[in-house]
Amino acid sequence: xxxxxLALGTIGASFLLISCASDEQAVVLRVSAASSxxxxxxxxxxxxxxxxxxxxVQYNLASSSDLAxxxxxxxxxxxxxxxxxxxxxxxxxxxxxxxxSDVFATNxxxxxxxxxxxxxxxxxxxxxxxxxxxxxCDPAVPIGKYSQEVLTEAGVDAQADSLEExxxxxxxxxxxxxxxxxxxxxxxxxxxxxxxxGVMIPDELNVVAEYPIAPIAGSKNPDLARRFxxxxxxxxxxxxxxRFGFGTGR
Amino acid sequence: xxxRRRRSSRSPALVTVVTVTAxxxxxxxxxxxxxxxxxxxxxxxxxxxTTRQALWLSxxxxxxxxxxxxxxxxxxxxxxxxxxxxxxNVVRALATMSMVLPPVVGGVALFASFGxxxxxxxxxxxxxxxxxxxxxxxxxxxxxxxxxxxxVLAVESAFRQxxxxxEEAASTLGARPLxxxxxxTLPSIRPALVAGAVLAWARAIGEFGATxxxxxxxxxxxxxxxxxxxxxxxxxxxxAMVLSFxxxxxxxxxxxxxxxxxxxxxxxxxxx
Amino acid sequence: xxxxxxxxxxxxxxxxxxDFDLQPGEIIAVLGPNGAGKSTLLRAIAGLEPIDxxxxxxxxxxxxxxxxxxxxxxxxxxxxxxxxxxxxxxxxSVRENVAFGLRARRTNRRTARAVAERVLxxxxxxxxxxxxxxxxxxxxxxxxxxxxxxxxTPRVLLLDEPLAALDVATRREVRREIxxxxxxxxxxxxxxxxxxxxxxxxxDRLLILEDGRITQTGTIGEVTSQPAGRxxxxxxxxxxxxxxxxGTMITTDQRVEISIADDHQGRVFASIRPQAIxxxxxxxxxxxxxxxxxxxxxxxxxxxxxVRVDLTGPIDLVxxxxxxxxxxxxxxxxxxxxxxxKATDIEVYEQ
Numbered sequence: 024x025x026x027x028x029l030a031l032g033t034i035g036a037s038f039l040l041i042s043c044a045s046d047e048q049a050v051v052l053r054v055s056a057a058s059s060x061x062x063x064x065x066x067x068x069x070x071x072x073x074x075x076x077x078x079x080v081q082y083n084l085a086s087s088s089d090l091a092x093x094x095x096x097x098x099x100x101x102x103x104x105x106x107x108x109x110x111x112x113x114x115x116x117x118x119x120x121x122x123x124s125d126v127f128a129t130n131x132x133x134x135x136x137x138x139x140x141x142x143x144x145x146x147x148x149x150x151x152x153x154x155x156x157x158x159x160c161d162p163a164v165p166i167g168k169y170s171q172e173v174l175t176e177a178g179v180d181a182q183a184d185s186l187e188e189x190x191x192x193x194x195x196x197x198x199x200x201x202x203x204x205x206x207x208x209x210x211x212x213x214x215x216x217x218x219x220x221g222v223m224i225p226d227e228l229n230v231v232a233e234y235p236i237a238p239i240a241g242s243k244n245p246d247l248a249r250r251f252x253x254x255x256x257x258x259x260x261x262x263x264x265x266r267f268g269f270g271t272g273r
Numbered sequence: 274x275x276x277r278r279r280r281s282s283r284s285p286a287l288v289t290v291v292t293v294t295a296x297x298x299x300x301x302x303x304x305x306x307x308x309x310x311x312x313x314x315x316x317x318x319x320x321x322x323t324t325r326q327a328l329w330l331s332x333x334x335x336x337x338x339x340x341x342x343x344x345x346x347x348x349x350x351x352x353x354x355x356x357x358x359x360x361x362n363v364v365r366a367l368a369t370m371s372m373v374l375p376p377v378v379g380g381v382a383l384f385a386s387f388g389x390x391x392x393x394x395x396x397x398x399x400x401x402x403x404x405x406x407x408x409x410x411x412x413x414x415x416x417x418x419x420x421x422x423x424x425v426l427a428v429e430s431a432f433r434q435x436x437x438x439x440e441e442a443a444s445t446l447g448a449r450p451l452x453x454x455x456x457x458t459l460p461s462i463r464p465a466l467v468a469g470a471v472l473a474w475a476r477a478i479g480e481f482g483a484t485x486x487x488x489x490x491x492x493x494x495x496x497x498x499x500x501x502x503x504x505x506x507x508x509x510x511x512x513a514m515v516l517s518f519x520x521x522x523x524x525x526x527x528x529x530x531x532x533x534x535x536x537x538x539x540x541x542x543x544x545x
Numbered sequence: 546x547x548x549x550x551x552x553x554x555x556x557x558x559x560x561x562x563x564d565f566d567l568q569p570g571e572i573i574a575v576l577g578p579n580g581a582g583k584s585t586l587l588r589a590i591a592g593l594e595p596i597d598x599x600x601x602x603x604x605x606x607x608x609x610x611x612x613x614x615x616x617x618x619x620x621x622x623x624x625x626x627x628x629x630x631x632x633x634x635x636x637x638s639v640r641e642n643v644a645f646g647l648r649a650r651r652t653n654r655r656t657a658r659a660v661a662e663r664v665l666x667x668x669x670x671x672x673x674x675x676x677x678x679x680x681x682x683x684x685x686x687x688x689x690x691x692x693x694x695x696x697x698t699p700r701v702l703l704l705d706e707p708l709a710a711l712d713v714a715t716r717r718e719v720r721r722e723i724x725x726x727x728x729x730x731x732x733x734x735x736x737x738x739x740x741x742x743x744x745x746x747x748x749d750r751l752l753i754l755e756d757g758r759i760t761q762t763g764t765i766g767e768v769t770s771q772p773a774g775r776x777x778x779x780x781x782x783x784x785x786x787x788x789x790x791x792g793t794m795i796t797t798d799q800r801v802e803i804s805i806a807d808d809h810q811g812r813v814f815a816s817i818r819p820q821a822i823x824x825x826x827x828x829x830x831x832x833x834x835x836x837x838x839x840x841x842x843x844x845x846x847x848x849x850x851x852v853r854v855d856l857t858g859p860i861d862l863v864x865x866x867x868x869x870x871x872x873x874x875x876x877x878x879x880x881x882x883x884x885x886x887k888a889t890d891i892e893v894y895e896q
Binding site: 086088089092156158161162163164183184185186187188199200201202 | 384388389390404406407485488489490491492495496504506507508510
Binding site for chain 2: 621624630632634646
């Protein structure tokens, strides 16, 4: 009995030591970011961490609506990057934004189809075809709302077969072959590489998605949060965003 | 001489404390919902078309899934209990594995098998034009996948405990094996069968992960109550509360309707 | 032949090897020690255990013959079986239990129920048709089990320890009932029992099974007068006397009078346990003169602390006394002694 207590004690102490040690070594910056920012923000993290040794950037990637809800319900994050202003406004109205928000990137939409476009989809009008499995997101999710706007603008009544959780789910359904088409961000089509093909949406019909970012009230690292946001609008940051297909003018 | 009063039906203090804590743990979430429920919104949400669709869809699919699980699960359970075939343990593990898998993993697995490019799914699509993903049938498939193990486990255990001499007596009286199964064995496992079916139904109606991954989410076709509640969280938390309340009320109603004697007793009804 | 059995069956280290047959209407009792294979034999005849070699035939039609790949499942043999624990279906009423066999054989519900009610009436338990098996007493359940087996008019009836679970008084009553039913039954019956009284009361013939083999078969008289094998000998060692009772007096077939405790009438068996017999040198003039007979010691057999005394006289008895008693009395083979037994130590059974 004594021996096992001793062993447990040792293990417990070591865990404590390890966690204390890592705390001392790195400051953690928690960023909630829209899932469409996945690839770009991974590269951002690498750059930011190399410029700021001792900082560990941790991401929480999901649909902006999910993230907004989490913040309002009390999740402790330092920064929120949303794919639309609507969800940022929700968080701001609830009093969780520290100061104001800034738009740091823009995006536009494209149709994503299976690699090589086997069904020969040429535009939004083709999405009205019932035999095509078309998936989108619930309007509460930014891409869902943007898609609705684009389709209404184009006068197309597309029959969605499913409302996915976030834009990356749409990409996954198309690349795995379960769905024939979806409307996603241009950056997502780029990120998918060879696994999918994109079909352009004409500029006159397309939307400009604005990505606001803000530090969150109650953060333990407000200065670090601001530094992260500044990095995004710096030369180094905008270069990375552009590389992934985001627009960075205002 | 001091006599001790008999305390046969009272539990020891420690057990009582732990039990009360456990009961509190289980009741609090439901009490919480009742407390935060926007009662005024109740009528509106119930009137809403998508709510009715979700409710109806949940009931329909879960009941069908339970029936399918029973029809296939009982013979499977019987075979596992009675016939010693090579690989029996493997089969049992396969049949009950979805119980320990995260439902999303179940959904992914269903894709790999019944999806448009799945091993079986591709032929279903090519030859029969049957597409399970994004269909109501797909919802049922997902629910059967996660719910059947509950029934199989409950029933297999009961089959094992049946005294085989009853079946022997029946056969000496002239009953062929299927008749024995129907009129002697099954009636004797009725409590376990009922319990297993109810558990399966409860699991089916609560299913989320496999459903949203495999069957998708579309009001009227594949958006069950669980999915509708999840979606509502994003846009309308009040609505999410009401939907949660409705689903809880429904499940609670069914579970409380289960009589003790169906579940526990080995005293089945007498057929006159 | 209603039933012919010639089987060999091995289960682990146990081997059953028997060969016998039954005429229509015949009732045999299979007696033997525990583990002799009595139940296994019944199960083999019923088809619940397949045999390894040989054959079982009912009405000259083989139902189990491994050499020719013949095996008729239990459901298709015209055999009825009453199990040791009755195995009544608890979710069915008494009537439905008895009707079960007929309905299983596709008889329509109404006919089946009518037959069930009739059979139950004949067994004197017609008033129990709507009861549940759980609410029945041991004796009632036993009769329902018998009714259930007989309702399908089998050619062979197998009873496995039918009275074992009953108390003495019920046993007597049920035994009478069974005997009535079996007399009217035109098929063949096998009763497995460890109680010789059942055998004597119900059977025409005995079959003694020891360690999987038949050690003796014959009528009761044959077996008890010339026991072959240890079990038969022990049976006889229980002192079974046949006679006619009038009130509390039995007159044996050898004209000896035995006093008994309760009133009986007609043909009876009187059973005297060897341990209940006392041996003395002379008749005690003050003791009652009933159940006291002059005997000669024919044989003495030492069994540890006890001695088996073979006595011959007006009736032949086997007594069991302590070693010390023998020494105290100085008993030797050939000695003249007096054997007595109390009326209350004599068990009487109607034949």
